[in-house]
Amino acid sequence: MGGVVQSAELALAVLGGVLLLAVAWLWLRRRWLSRAGATFSCSLRRTATTPSSRWVLGVARYREHELQWFPSFSLSLWPRLRFDRTDVRVRDQRRPSTEEAGLLFDADRIIALDGPRGEVELAMAAESLTGLLSWLEAAPPGMRYRLSPASPD
Incomplete structure:
Protein backbone atom coordinates (compact mmCIF):
# COMPACT_ATOMS: atom_id res chain seq x y z
CA MET A 1 0.00 0.00 0.00
CA ALA A 36 10.13 43.11 -28.72
CA GLY A 37 7.40 45.63 -29.59
CA ALA A 38 4.27 47.41 -28.34
CA THR A 39 1.76 44.74 -27.24
CA PHE A 40 -1.91 44.79 -26.28
CA SER A 41 -4.60 42.25 -25.42
CA CYS A 42 -6.47 41.25 -28.55
CA SER A 43 -8.98 38.43 -29.04
CA LEU A 44 -9.39 37.02 -32.54
CA ARG A 45 -12.15 35.29 -34.49
CA ARG A 46 -11.31 33.97 -37.93
CA THR A 47 -14.67 34.72 -39.54
CA ALA A 48 -17.96 36.20 -38.46
CA THR A 49 -19.94 34.28 -41.08
CA THR A 50 -19.20 30.88 -39.56
CA PRO A 51 -21.45 30.36 -36.51
CA SER A 52 -19.11 27.78 -34.99
CA SER A 53 -16.10 30.10 -35.02
CA ARG A 54 -14.99 31.11 -31.55
CA TRP A 55 -13.06 33.93 -29.97
CA VAL A 56 -9.47 33.12 -29.05
CA LEU A 57 -7.78 35.20 -26.37
CA GLY A 58 -4.47 36.59 -27.54
CA VAL A 59 -1.85 39.30 -27.63
CA ALA A 60 -0.98 41.47 -30.61
CA ARG A 61 2.12 43.53 -31.24
CA TYR A 62 3.39 45.95 -33.84
CA ARG A 63 6.61 45.03 -35.66
CA GLU A 64 7.70 47.40 -38.39
CA HIS A 65 5.05 47.08 -41.13
CA GLU A 66 3.02 44.23 -39.67
CA LEU A 67 0.70 43.43 -36.82
CA GLN A 68 1.51 40.06 -35.26
CA TRP A 69 -1.04 38.04 -33.29
CA PHE A 70 -0.13 35.40 -30.68
CA PRO A 71 -2.62 33.17 -28.83
CA SER A 72 -2.33 33.72 -25.07
CA PHE A 73 -2.16 30.05 -24.17
CA SER A 74 0.48 28.86 -26.59
CA LEU A 75 4.06 27.94 -25.90
CA SER A 76 5.26 29.18 -29.30
CA LEU A 77 7.41 32.29 -29.64
CA TRP A 78 6.25 32.85 -33.24
CA PRO A 79 3.06 34.68 -34.21
CA ARG A 80 0.13 32.57 -35.35
CA LEU A 81 -1.08 35.32 -37.71
CA ARG A 82 0.59 38.30 -39.38
CA PHE A 83 -1.25 41.25 -40.87
CA ASP A 84 0.83 43.31 -43.29
CA ARG A 85 -0.15 46.97 -43.18
CA THR A 86 -0.30 47.13 -46.97
CA ASP A 87 -2.70 44.17 -47.32
CA VAL A 88 -5.23 44.91 -44.57
CA ARG A 89 -8.35 47.00 -44.97
CA VAL A 90 -10.74 47.96 -42.17
CA ARG A 91 -14.28 46.93 -42.99
CA ASP A 92 -16.19 48.09 -39.92
CA GLN A 93 -16.19 48.30 -36.14
CA ARG A 94 -18.88 47.54 -33.60
CA ARG A 95 -19.69 46.74 -30.01
CA PRO A 96 -19.93 43.06 -28.98
CA SER A 97 -23.36 41.43 -29.24
CA THR A 98 -24.98 40.15 -26.05
CA GLU A 99 -23.73 36.62 -26.84
CA GLU A 100 -20.17 37.89 -27.38
CA ALA A 101 -20.12 40.16 -24.31
CA GLY A 102 -19.72 37.18 -21.97
CA LEU A 103 -16.74 35.89 -23.97
CA LEU A 104 -14.76 39.12 -24.26
CA PHE A 105 -13.32 41.67 -21.86
CA ASP A 106 -15.52 44.51 -20.62
CA ALA A 107 -15.72 47.49 -22.98
CA ASP A 108 -13.99 45.68 -25.86
CA ARG A 109 -14.61 46.96 -29.38
CA ILE A 110 -14.66 44.65 -32.39
CA ILE A 111 -13.07 45.55 -35.71
CA ALA A 112 -13.45 43.55 -38.91
CA LEU A 113 -10.39 43.40 -41.17
CA ASP A 114 -10.23 42.18 -44.76
CA GLY A 115 -6.94 40.75 -45.85
CA PRO A 116 -5.44 38.26 -48.27
CA ARG A 117 -6.66 35.35 -46.11
CA GLY A 118 -10.22 36.63 -45.83
CA GLU A 119 -12.10 38.32 -43.03
CA VAL A 120 -10.84 38.40 -39.46
CA GLU A 121 -12.39 40.05 -36.43
CA LEU A 122 -10.29 41.45 -33.60
CA ALA A 123 -11.65 42.49 -30.19
CA MET A 124 -9.67 44.94 -28.10
CA ALA A 125 -9.96 47.86 -25.69
CA ALA A 126 -11.02 51.19 -27.17
CA GLU A 127 -7.53 52.66 -26.59
CA SER A 128 -5.94 49.76 -28.46
CA LEU A 129 -8.41 50.17 -31.30
CA THR A 130 -7.48 53.85 -31.60
CA GLY A 131 -3.81 52.86 -31.71
CA LEU A 132 -4.43 50.21 -34.38
CA LEU A 133 -6.39 52.59 -36.59
CA SER A 134 -3.67 55.24 -36.21
CA TRP A 135 -0.98 52.69 -37.07
CA LEU A 136 -2.85 51.59 -40.18
CA GLU A 137 -3.41 55.16 -41.34
CA ALA A 138 0.15 56.28 -40.58
CA ALA A 139 1.83 54.16 -43.22
CA PRO A 140 4.90 55.91 -44.63
CA PRO A 141 4.38 57.64 -47.98
CA GLY A 142 4.49 55.17 -50.83
CA MET A 143 4.06 52.13 -48.62
CA ARG A 144 0.35 51.66 -49.13
CA TYR A 145 0.33 52.34 -52.85
CA ARG A 146 3.45 51.03 -54.52
CA LEU A 147 4.13 52.55 -57.91
CA SER A 148 4.90 50.26 -60.77
CA PRO A 149 8.27 50.79 -62.46
CA ALA A 150 8.27 53.46 -65.16
CA SER A 151 7.97 52.10 -68.65
CA PRO A 152 10.83 52.89 -71.04
CA ASP A 153 10.10 55.50 -73.73
Whole structure:
Protein backbone atom coordinates (compact mmCIF):
# COMPACT_ATOMS: atom_id res chain seq x y z
CA MET A 1 0.00 0.00 0.00
CA GLY A 2 2.88 2.36 0.77
CA GLY A 3 4.27 1.93 -2.78
CA VAL A 4 0.96 3.04 -4.31
CA VAL A 5 0.85 6.17 -2.12
CA GLN A 6 4.44 7.04 -3.00
CA SER A 7 3.70 6.55 -6.72
CA ALA A 8 0.63 8.79 -6.46
CA GLU A 9 2.63 11.45 -4.59
CA LEU A 10 5.38 11.28 -7.20
CA ALA A 11 2.85 11.59 -10.04
CA LEU A 12 1.22 14.62 -8.36
CA ALA A 13 4.63 16.23 -7.79
CA VAL A 14 5.58 15.72 -11.44
CA LEU A 15 2.21 17.10 -12.60
CA GLY A 16 2.57 20.10 -10.29
CA GLY A 17 6.08 20.74 -11.60
CA VAL A 18 4.91 20.58 -15.21
CA LEU A 19 2.06 23.00 -14.49
CA LEU A 20 4.42 25.37 -12.70
CA LEU A 21 6.85 25.29 -15.64
CA ALA A 22 4.01 25.95 -18.13
CA VAL A 23 2.75 28.96 -16.14
CA ALA A 24 6.30 30.31 -15.77
CA TRP A 25 6.89 29.87 -19.52
CA LEU A 26 3.65 31.74 -20.40
CA TRP A 27 4.66 34.60 -18.09
CA LEU A 28 8.19 34.80 -19.52
CA ARG A 29 6.81 34.57 -23.07
CA ARG A 30 4.47 37.51 -22.47
CA ARG A 31 7.35 39.58 -21.06
CA TRP A 32 9.53 38.68 -24.05
CA LEU A 33 6.76 39.66 -26.49
CA SER A 34 6.35 43.00 -24.70
CA ARG A 35 10.07 43.77 -24.96
CA ALA A 36 10.13 43.11 -28.72
CA GLY A 37 7.40 45.63 -29.59
CA ALA A 38 4.27 47.41 -28.34
CA THR A 39 1.76 44.74 -27.24
CA PHE A 40 -1.91 44.79 -26.28
CA SER A 41 -4.60 42.25 -25.42
CA CYS A 42 -6.47 41.25 -28.55
CA SER A 43 -8.98 38.43 -29.04
CA LEU A 44 -9.39 37.02 -32.54
CA ARG A 45 -12.15 35.29 -34.49
CA ARG A 46 -11.31 33.97 -37.93
CA THR A 47 -14.67 34.72 -39.54
CA ALA A 48 -17.96 36.20 -38.46
CA THR A 49 -19.94 34.28 -41.08
CA THR A 50 -19.20 30.88 -39.56
CA PRO A 51 -21.45 30.36 -36.51
CA SER A 52 -19.11 27.78 -34.99
CA SER A 53 -16.10 30.10 -35.02
CA ARG A 54 -14.99 31.11 -31.55
CA TRP A 55 -13.06 33.93 -29.97
CA VAL A 56 -9.47 33.12 -29.05
CA LEU A 57 -7.78 35.20 -26.37
CA GLY A 58 -4.47 36.59 -27.54
CA VAL A 59 -1.85 39.30 -27.63
CA ALA A 60 -0.98 41.47 -30.61
CA ARG A 61 2.12 43.53 -31.24
CA TYR A 62 3.39 45.95 -33.84
CA ARG A 63 6.61 45.03 -35.66
CA GLU A 64 7.70 47.40 -38.39
CA HIS A 65 5.05 47.08 -41.13
CA GLU A 66 3.02 44.23 -39.67
CA LEU A 67 0.70 43.43 -36.82
CA GLN A 68 1.51 40.06 -35.26
CA TRP A 69 -1.04 38.04 -33.29
CA PHE A 70 -0.13 35.40 -30.68
CA PRO A 71 -2.62 33.17 -28.83
CA SER A 72 -2.33 33.72 -25.07
CA PHE A 73 -2.16 30.05 -24.17
CA SER A 74 0.48 28.86 -26.59
CA LEU A 75 4.06 27.94 -25.90
CA SER A 76 5.26 29.18 -29.30
CA LEU A 77 7.41 32.29 -29.64
CA TRP A 78 6.25 32.85 -33.24
CA PRO A 79 3.06 34.68 -34.21
CA ARG A 80 0.13 32.57 -35.35
CA LEU A 81 -1.08 35.32 -37.71
CA ARG A 82 0.59 38.30 -39.38
CA PHE A 83 -1.25 41.25 -40.87
CA ASP A 84 0.83 43.31 -43.29
CA ARG A 85 -0.15 46.97 -43.18
CA THR A 86 -0.30 47.13 -46.97
CA ASP A 87 -2.70 44.17 -47.32
CA VAL A 88 -5.23 44.91 -44.57
CA ARG A 89 -8.35 47.00 -44.97
CA VAL A 90 -10.74 47.96 -42.17
CA ARG A 91 -14.28 46.93 -42.99
CA ASP A 92 -16.19 48.09 -39.92
CA GLN A 93 -16.19 48.30 -36.14
CA ARG A 94 -18.88 47.54 -33.60
CA ARG A 95 -19.69 46.74 -30.01
CA PRO A 96 -19.93 43.06 -28.98
CA SER A 97 -23.36 41.43 -29.24
CA THR A 98 -24.98 40.15 -26.05
CA GLU A 99 -23.73 36.62 -26.84
CA GLU A 100 -20.17 37.89 -27.38
CA ALA A 101 -20.12 40.16 -24.31
CA GLY A 102 -19.72 37.18 -21.97
CA LEU A 103 -16.74 35.89 -23.97
CA LEU A 104 -14.76 39.12 -24.26
CA PHE A 105 -13.32 41.67 -21.86
CA ASP A 106 -15.52 44.51 -20.62
CA ALA A 107 -15.72 47.49 -22.98
CA ASP A 108 -13.99 45.68 -25.86
CA ARG A 109 -14.61 46.96 -29.38
CA ILE A 110 -14.66 44.65 -32.39
CA ILE A 111 -13.07 45.55 -35.71
CA ALA A 112 -13.45 43.55 -38.91
CA LEU A 113 -10.39 43.40 -41.17
CA ASP A 114 -10.23 42.18 -44.76
CA GLY A 115 -6.94 40.75 -45.85
CA PRO A 116 -5.44 38.26 -48.27
CA ARG A 117 -6.66 35.35 -46.11
CA GLY A 118 -10.22 36.63 -45.83
CA GLU A 119 -12.10 38.32 -43.03
CA VAL A 120 -10.84 38.40 -39.46
CA GLU A 121 -12.39 40.05 -36.43
CA LEU A 122 -10.29 41.45 -33.60
CA ALA A 123 -11.65 42.49 -30.19
CA MET A 124 -9.67 44.94 -28.10
CA ALA A 125 -9.96 47.86 -25.69
CA ALA A 126 -11.02 51.19 -27.17
CA GLU A 127 -7.53 52.66 -26.59
CA SER A 128 -5.94 49.76 -28.46
CA LEU A 129 -8.41 50.17 -31.30
CA THR A 130 -7.48 53.85 -31.60
CA GLY A 131 -3.81 52.86 -31.71
CA LEU A 132 -4.43 50.21 -34.38
CA LEU A 133 -6.39 52.59 -36.59
CA SER A 134 -3.67 55.24 -36.21
CA TRP A 135 -0.98 52.69 -37.07
CA LEU A 136 -2.85 51.59 -40.18
CA GLU A 137 -3.41 55.16 -41.34
CA ALA A 138 0.15 56.28 -40.58
CA ALA A 139 1.83 54.16 -43.22
CA PRO A 140 4.90 55.91 -44.63
CA PRO A 141 4.38 57.64 -47.98
CA GLY A 142 4.49 55.17 -50.83
CA MET A 143 4.06 52.13 -48.62
CA ARG A 144 0.35 51.66 -49.13
CA TYR A 145 0.33 52.34 -52.85
CA ARG A 146 3.45 51.03 -54.52
CA LEU A 147 4.13 52.55 -57.91
CA SER A 148 4.90 50.26 -60.77
CA PRO A 149 8.27 50.79 -62.46
CA ALA A 150 8.27 53.46 -65.16
CA SER A 151 7.97 52.10 -68.65
CA PRO A 152 10.83 52.89 -71.04
CA ASP A 153 10.10 55.50 -73.73
